[in-house]
Amino acid sequence: MSPAATVRGWGKYLLTLVVMAFPLTGEWRRIGGTAYEGPYPGPAGGSVQRVWYSADGSRLYASMPSGRVFETGDFESWTLSTGSAASSPEPLEPIGTARAPEVGGRLRVGSRVRRPEMYAFGRFVHRSRDEGQNWENMTGFEGASILGEGLADLAVSPSDSDEIVVAGRTGVWRSLDGGLTWVGLNDGLPNLPAVKLLTPPGPRALARVRFSDSGEAVWTRNAWVQQEPLGSKVEENARRALVERLGFEVTAVAATADSIYAGGIGGRLWVSQDNGRNWQGYTMAEGGQVESIFVLGGSGRLAFATLRSAGSGARVVRTVNGGLFWDNVTANLPPGFVHGVVADIETGAVYAASDAGLFLTYADMTSAGPATEWVAIPEELPKAPVLDVKLDLGGNQLYALVEGYGLFATLAPHRRRAPRVVNAADGSVRAAAPGTLLSVLGSQVTAARAGNLEAPVLGAAGGESQVQVPFEVTGNSLVLAVAANGSGRNFPMPLRPTSPAIFVDRDGTPMLIDADRGVLLDPGVPARAGGRVQILATGLGKVTPDWPTGLAAPAESIPKVVAPVRAYLDRQPLEVLKATLAPGYVGFYLVEVQLPDAVMVGSAELYIEADGEPSGRVSLLLAQ
Secondary structure, three states: OOHHHHHHHOHHHHHHHHHHOOOOOOOOEEEOOOOEEOOOOOOEOOOOOEEEEOOOOOOEEEEOOOOOEEEEOOOOOOEEOOOOHHHOOOOOOOOOOOOOOOOOOEEEEOOOOOOOOEEEEOOOEEEEOOOOOOOEEOOEEOOEEOOOOOEEEEEEEOOEEEEEEEEEOOEEEEEOOOOOOOEEOOOOOOOEOEEEEEEOOEOOEOOEEEEOOOOEEEEOOOOEEEEOOHHHHHHHHHHHHHHHHHOOOEEEEEEEOOEEEEEEHHHEEEEEOOOOOOOEEEEOOOOOEEEEEEEOOOOOOOEEEEEEOOOOOOOEEEEOOOOOOOEEOOOOOOOOOEEEEEEEOOOOEEEEEEOOEEEEEEOOOOOOOOOOOOEEOOOOOOOOOEEEEEEOOOOOEEEEEEOEOEEEEEEOHHHHOOOEEEEOOOOOOOOEOOOOEEEEEOOOEEEEEEOOEEOOEEEEEOOEEEEEOOOOOOOOEEEEEEEEOOEEEEEEEEEOOOOOEEOEOOOOOEOEEEOOOOEEOEOOEOEEOOOEEEEEEEOOOOEEOOOOOOOOEOOOOOOEEOOOEEEEEOOEEEEEEEEEEOEOOOOOEEEEEEOOOOOOOEEEEEEEEEOOEEOOOEEEEEEO
C-alpha cells in the first residue's frame, strides 16, 4: 500500500490531529471508558452490591458501594437513578428445603408461583431444574469462576426465568440462557475500579491506573487492559523498606533526586535529603493519615501532602524547606477527604482532588505564606469524588481520575495565565524548524508571524491554537508573534534546519502505521517482523521541490525531505525507505522504515533523526 493510500485511509483520524494534536478545547475529554478487559467473558467493572429488576422486567437497577444506584432499560446505557438500594424489592428466594451447593451460598427464583429454574450463587453461579435436588455449575472453569470471585447478588427476570443478572467484584453480568453464556453490562456503567492515577499518558507511557484490589490497568487506545501491578509493587516495596527503617506504618511515599518523603498515621511526615540514610520527622498537630505526597522536582525542598482527617483540621499541607516545617494550606476547601494534590512550580498553580470535586489555588513556591482561596475548576466533570490529579511533564495537560467514571483530561487552567509554545506532535519544548507544526497553549490565536513571514494558523479554539512555521525561515532563532484575545504576544525560540518529533495521540500512543495492512499500531496491534512501518512526524525541515506553507501536500509527486533521515529501533539502525510530506495534510511528514526479518518480541524504543537531530523516543510493540 502506498504512503498516499495509507494516510488517506486514515484521513479522518489524521485530520483531527492536524488541528488537535493537543485538543483545541477547554472542556474535559474522557480517556478510556468505565470498563476494562480481563480474563472474563466481556468488559469488567468494579464492585456492585445489589442488582434487581423492575416488576415487569423491563428495567435493571445496580447499587454501588458508594450508595449510588444506576438503571438501564436497553441493557447498554446506564443513567443515575433517583431510587436507592433500601427501596428495592426483596429478592425472591425459594420456599422449601432446597439448599445451595456451596457453603454460605444463597438461592434465587424468578417466581414462586411458576416454580421455574432455581439459582444459587456464592463463588460460582449454579442452576437447578429439579427444585434443588441437583445443581449445575454455570460459571466454573478449571476451578475458577469465569466472572471473577466475590459474587454479591443475583436477580432473575420476572418475565423470563432464563434471564439472570449477577453482581460482584467485577461488575454486572447478564445471561439470557440460564447461565450458559454471559455478557458484561459494564460498558457505560460508572464503575471503573480505579483509585489512583499512576502515570498520565505521554510519548513513552500509556495511562496507567491502580485498581481498588491493587491490580493495575493501562489504556491502549481501545480499552483499559488489566496488567501486572508493576507500579504498585515498586511503591509497596519502598513502603516496606521504610517501615523497617522508621518503625512506623507508612501510608504514602514520594521521591525526587536524593529526597524521599514518607507519611503515616497520626499526621506523621518524614523526609530524607540523602537518599534514605538520615531522616527527620514532623507531626501535624491535627493528626490524620497521610494519603498522598507530591514533591516538586529540583532540590526536593518543596512538597505538598494530603491528610485523611475526619475533622476540619489540616487536609492539605506544604513545606518549602525540605520538611523542617509544614504549614496548613487547606483554607476554604469544602468538607470531605482530599485524595491527591499536584503543583506547577512555574506558575504556582496547585490542584487538589477531593470528595467535593477538583479545586485550584495559586501559592507562593518560595516561602511559607498564608493559604489562599481555593476555587472549583469550572469545566464540568461528573458529579462524583475526584480520587487523583496529575499534570503532564510539561505542566500543560491536567488529568483527573473521577470515582467510577474513570480518567479525564483538559488543558491545564493555569496555562491560560502563562501561555506556552510547544511542538504540536508530542508537546515537547524544542527548537522550531522550517515547516514545523507548533501548538500555542493558553491562547486562541487569530494571526501569527515568524519574523517578517506570515505563519498560517491552522486551528484555534478553547484557548489553544496550531501554527505552522514557514518553510522560508532562516537563521538561528525566530520570534513567533501572535495576536490573541485582542492583544499581542511574542515567543522567542531557537531555530534549527531540522527539529524532528514523532506524533503522539492524545492518549499517549505514537502515530505509527503498518504500511502493509493500513492499520494504526498500538499495544493491541503490534508491528510484524519484516514489515514496513510509517512514522508520522513534524519538524523534518525543507523539502524538494519547494512546497508552500499552509498548503496540504499533494497525493502525487510528493515533496521529499532534503535532510538525511535515519531511524533507530532499540538504537539499531533501520532502513529508511522514504521520507516525504504526508499527502493531503499540512505540516505532517511521513517516514517509512523497513523492520528486520527477526525482532525481539515485546516493546522496543523507536526514534528518528533528521540531519543528526534526534526526535523523542516512542514505544513500538513487536511481534514475529
